[in-house]
Amino acid sequence: MANELMLLLCELLLYGMGMLVVFHFRARIGIGVFLTALGSLHFLETYLAANLYVQLLPGIVLSPGSVVLFTGKFLFVLLLYIREDATAARQPIYGLLYGNVLAALLVLLLAQHLNVETNAAQTGELNLLDQMGMLMIWGSMLLFADCLLVILAYERLSRVGGLPIEIRLGLAAIAVLVFDQIGFFAMLHLAYDVPLAAGVGGMLGKIAAAILFTIFLGQYLRRVPAEDEGDAERAARPHLRRLFGALTYRQRYEELRQRARRDAVTSLLNRGEFETLTRDLLERITRQTQSMSLLLFDIDHFKSINDLHGHQTGDRVLRDVAGVLAESVRSTDYAFRFGGDEFAVILVGTSHDGACAFADRLRAEVNRLSIGDTDMTITVSIGVSSILPGKRHGGIDELVRVADTMLYQAKADGRNRVAGEILREVVPSH
Numbered sequence: 001m002a003n004e005l006m007l008l009l010c011e012l013l014l015y016g017m018g019m020l021v022v023f024h025f026r027a028r029i030g031i032g033v034f035l036t037a038l039g040s041l042h043f044l045e046t047y048l049a050a051n052l053y054v055q056l057l058p059g060i061v062l063s064p065g066s067v068v069l070f071t072g073k074f075l076f077v078l079l080l081y082i083r084e085d086a087t088a089a090r091q092p093i094y095g096l097l098y099g100n101v102l103a104a105l106l107v108l109l110l111a112q113h114l115n116v117e118t119n120a121a122q123t124g125e126l127n128l129l130d131q132m133g134m135l136m137i138w139g140s141m142l143l144f145a146d147c148l149l150v151i152l153a154y155e156r157l158s159r160v161g162g163l164p165i166e167i168r169l170g171l172a173a174i175a176v177l178v179f180d181q182i183g184f185f186a187m188l189h190l191a192y193d194v195p196l197a198a199g200v201g202g203m204l205g206k207i208a209a210a211i212l213f214t215i216f217l218g219q220y221l222r223r224v225p226a227e228d229e230g231d232a233e234r235a236a237r238p239h240l241r242r243l244f245g246a247l248t249y250r251q252r253y254e255e256l257r258q259r260a261r262r263d264a265v266t267s268l269l270n271r272g273e274f275e276t277l278t279r280d281l282l283e284r285i286t287r288q289t290q291s292m293s294l295l296l297f298d299i300d301h302f303k304s305i306n307d308l309h310g311h312q313t314g315d316r317v318l319r320d321v322a323g324v325l326a327e328s329v330r331s332t333d334y335a336f337r338f339g340g341d342e343f344a345v346i347l348v349g350t351s352h353d354g355a356c357a358f359a360d361r362l363r364a365e366v367n368r369l370s371i372g373d374t375d376m377t378i379t380v381s382i383g384v385s386s387i388l389p390g391k392r393h394g395g396i397d398e399l400v401r402v403a404d405t406m407l408y409q410a411k412a413d414g415r416n417r418v419a420g421e422i423l424r425e426v427v428p429s430h
Contacts, residue, residue: 004054011068012209016216023083024224027331034080035092038073042096045069047176049184060201066184067205074180075173077147082221084330085350086151093147097140119268138187142180150176158180158361162368166218173210181206185210225326228254228285265315266322274336274344280332281348282387291389293355295345295362296403297382300415302341309374316383317371317378324365328358344403352422359384359418367416383407384420398423 022034048065055061081089153172157163164342185199263270269277275407280291299305299321306314318341325335325343336344359382369378383406385399403419410417 001031004056008054008056008064008205011064012072012212013404015068015072016213019072020217020220023076023079024220026369029090031084035095037236038076038092039096039099040098041069042073045073045237056201060204061195062201062205063332066181066202067209068266070180071177071206071209072213073289074143074146074150074177075169075210075217077143078150078169078173079217079221081147084332085354087349089151090149093140096129099229100140138184142183146176146180155357159364162360164218165221166214169214169218170211173214174207175209177206193318217295220418221327225323252265265318268322268326268343269334269336271336271339274338275396276401277334278346281346282396282399287426290349290387291348291351293350293352293384293386294399294403295355295359295382295384296338296400296407297344297362297380298340298342298407300379300381300411305376309376312370313374317369320369320371321378321380323419325362325367328362328365341362352384352420355384355386356418356420359420363416363418379416381407381415383411384418386420386422388422 008014019034019037022029022037026034045065049063050070053061053063054063077089077092080092081347146354150172153175154168157168157172181199181203185202189196189199261269261273278294284290299317302314302317305317320339321343322335325345329335329347332348334346334348336346338344347358350358363380363382366378366380371378383403385402385406387399402423406421408421413419
């Protein structure tokens with residue numbers, strides 16, 4: 001039994017590390033690699049859930065497919081939502097559901113072939129494939145509901161102040177996994193006559209696996225800023241130095257240019273990059289009919305922090321707030337130090353409601369910061385302006401003006417607030 005537990009832990013570690021590698025480098029190798037790996041392991045997961053069970057303790061029987069592979073897949077979809085968005089997260093959910101329905105229909109046709117048996121087990125294997133098709137469809141329908149529920153649960157828990165990200169991930173996952181186990185085991189029991197001990201063992205195993213996965217992924221979310229994920233250009237430079245042994249003039253120039261784009265204190269993009277990037281993004285999203293939102297925020301009463309605690313503490317506050325911001329944005333978003341204690345964020349392809357929700361999560365995360373040995377509470381006021389897809393707008397100046405107005409509105413409402421407004425459509429004059 002100790003050997004079975006060790007094997008399960010090794011399987012969990014292999015799955016978690018393997019999937020995290022392709023997730024982390026998704027900007028370099030393409031998110032399709034991550035999604036394909038997720039989908040290709042789905043068949044193995046379903047096969048194991050129906051055919052392989054191990055006993056850990058008397059009365060505790062579980063399947064590695066359900067406990068390791070399903071729990072891991074489920075939490076990696078949630079990780080995709082956290083680091084990307086709902087659009088990215090629903091791709092594997094729809095893909096798995098569609099693929100499994102298509103597989104089940106193909107099996108119905110395959111079963112009509114006159115099978116020339118070269119092995120006595122062939123017919124049985126085809127019947128098993130037929131049964132698995134039903135199980136895969138049912139599992140995908142449950143996964144669809146699971147992922148919606150876990151995202152809603154995670155968002156609800158994110159509004160509760162002071163909860164570490166591991167607790168939010170764990171509570172959301174465990175609640176939905178209990179629901180899933182009841183639904184999935186019911187099908188296993190009906191289709192395969194799997195005993196009740198496996199249902200109880202599977203539930204306990206999934207809860208234990210969820211705890212281990214959430215600790216693992218929570219540390220990843222804490223320690224790897226979103227802007228560092230898949231940074232192909234930065235990751236390529238050390239590789240080229242090792243390959244060629246020395247930097248060329250062009251490489252030195254590129255390093256200096258990249259360094260010049262960043263603010264020295266916070267390492268965020270600086271104000272000089274803001275206008276160029278924003279104009280390019282506005283042109284792009286206008287062509288692609290995407291929405292775009294701008295967040296402007298500053299640290300409440302920042303001058304008094306410098307006056308009471310000194311400029312070194314003030315710089316520490318700036319760096320810590322920038323760290324929260326860097327952990328919060330996706331790889332497709334842009335974070336800037338706008339000047340002084342003011343920051344800016346550009347969210348591409350995010351609705352106005354989504355941008356305001358992101359701003360409120362960011363505000364809450366900053367509010368939980370602890371600055372060294374001080375007992376100070378850090379708060380920010382955030383203004384949000386958004387451009388709707390397909391609407392004429394006043395351009396970058398209007399986007400900044402509205403966000404700035406909303407920032408002052410948030411301050412006027414008592415600080416530590418979010419205020420937002422959608423840009424009015426500009427009607428061309430005739």
